[in-house]
Amino acid sequence: KNEVEQSPQNLTAQEGEFITINCSYSVGISALHWLQQHPGGGIVSLFMLSSGKKKHGRLIATINIQEKHSSLHITASHPRDSAVYICAVNPNTGNQFYFGTGTSLTVIP
C-alpha cells in the first residue's frame, strides 16, 4: 500500500484549460511538497505546504490537513506545463519522504 496516492495518473488537456491534480495521503505529516519532473529527470520543487494555500504564477496548491488531501491547480495551461507532477510528504516520524507515483500531464496546443 502506498502512503501517497495521486490522481489522475495521466492527463491530457487543451492549451488554456484549468487543470487539477489530486493527492491523498494516509500518514500524519509535517509538510507536503509538489514537485515537477521534466523528461530527462530533473526535479524542481514547486511548493511546500503545511496548511492552507499557496500561489505562484499560474500554479495554486491547497492542502486540507484534516482530510489528508492536497490539490495542485494550473490555470490557463500551456504546452510548457507538460511534465510529471509528483506529490511527496514528510511524515511526522522518520527522515524520509513518501512520494506518489506522479501525474503525467500533456498540454496540447
Added chain:
Amino acid sequence: ETGVTQSPTHLIKTRGQQVTLRCSSQSGHNTVSWYQQALGQGPQFIFQYYREEENGRGNFPPRFSGLQFPNYSSELNVNALELDDSALYLCASSFVGTAYEQYFGPGTRLTVT
C-alpha cells in the same frame, strides 16, 4: 535555482559490477538524501546522511551504501548490480532546521545490462 549537481548523468554497467554515483550538495546544506526512481514510478527513499553519518534508511539491501564527506558532498555505491537496479538515482540536499525543504539534483540514469 538549485545548486545540487550529480555525476555522471548517464551510466551503463553490466550485471554483477559495482557503481559509484556522486552528488554535490547545495552550498550550506548539511543533509543529503538518495532516491531511486524506476521508470514510471515515484522516487523511493534509499538513505539519508547528516554530518557524515547515516540518518535513516529505506527498504534497500546492504549492497546499497553511501558516504558523506566533510564538504557535504556524497556518494552512493551499489555492489553486485542487478538488472532491477536500472533506474534514475536522485540526490537531494537540505539543511536540518529549515522545515525539510529539499533541493533535487538532475539525477544519474543507470542502466544495468
